[in-house]
């Protein structure tokens with residue numbers, strides 16, 4: 128309540144990149160646990176799930192892009208996320224696109240960004256990450272050619288059990304290389320030959336009109352050895368609020384599109400590959416709807432910005448309530464239920 132009525136409106140008066148910086152400092156503050164209200168809530172039980180051979184405490188995760196330089200992954204995990212995705216990590220240090228490049232639209236609970244992968248680069252980020260980390264630490268990597276991505280994977284091999292390979296940021300034109308089926312297939316095969324970790328490929332979102340192109344990409348990724356797909360990245364849009372004139376839109380505007388894409392991709396790739404739903408997930412009902420349509424996990428970014436520190440906690444609480452109302456005793460049994 129305090130977050131939405133007081134803190135969020137103040138943060139929204141500030142430049143979004145500055146408010147992100149303040150949030151990061153909050154998590155880095157040595158006594159953050161003492162002043163973090165979520166740390167006084169006991170961990171919610173009953174949402175455990177085993178995905179990719181890994182036990183996670185909840186199906187809701189934090190999507191890539193929030194902690195690009197992996198400074199506060201453990202602190203974020205303590206907010207009762209089942210997993211958090213660090214990165215996207217790139218080989219070289221990058222400064223991203225010119226500003227303004229981040230724009231909040233509170234009335235539609237969305238964010239438009241054209242950040243273009245600002246990153247401290249692999250070497251610096253690698254030093255911050257622990258070997259054999261907790262189960263819920265996933266890492267997102269990307270690059271504009273195969274060698275860049277492979278270098279990230281090889282270097283970070285012991286720093287996670289799950290890599291998310293981002294071929295879908297709308298703000299980095301070089302990534303379109305991997306929308307070519309044979310390039311994507313070569314990339315995934317190469318990754319599998321150098322890594323024993325689980326590999327998820329993150330696709331761009333699609334509309335009814337262009338679904339075949341993206342469903343085919345998803346199938347090629349799986350046939351080439353990927354363990355699963357993240358559906359999906361932000362939606363490419365034009366915006367005069369951004370210095371470069373275009374970017375990716377995230378948030379509530381994506382909520383209805385996500386379960387539809389999940390149903391389409393699940394029926395296309397079959398029951399086995401892991402599918403992580405991403406786009407407009409704000410509450411327990413959104414998570415339920417994507418799991419019902421065939422997702423194994425969900426992740427959110429914009430929902431966390433608008434809902435605040437209790438984002439994952441409230442989703443977990445809501446999911447337990449929905450499961451009770453529907454006489455379900457495990458997360459896996461939501462698959463195939465009707466949407467709410």
Ligand SMILES: Cc1cc2nc3c(=O)[nH]c(=O)nc-3n(C[C@H](O)[C@H](O)[C@H](O)COP(=O)(O)O)c2cc1C
Nearest residue numbers: 190191192215240293360377378406407427428429
């Ligand atoms: C400011 C911002 C930065 C992002 N950076 C990344 C990124 O570095 N890598 C990535 O794979 N996705 C990135 N994303 C996309 C999100 O991970 C997510 O796919 C997208 O926002 C849709 O989910 P949402 O509606 O829950 O935000 C970013 C999104 C936002 C809003």
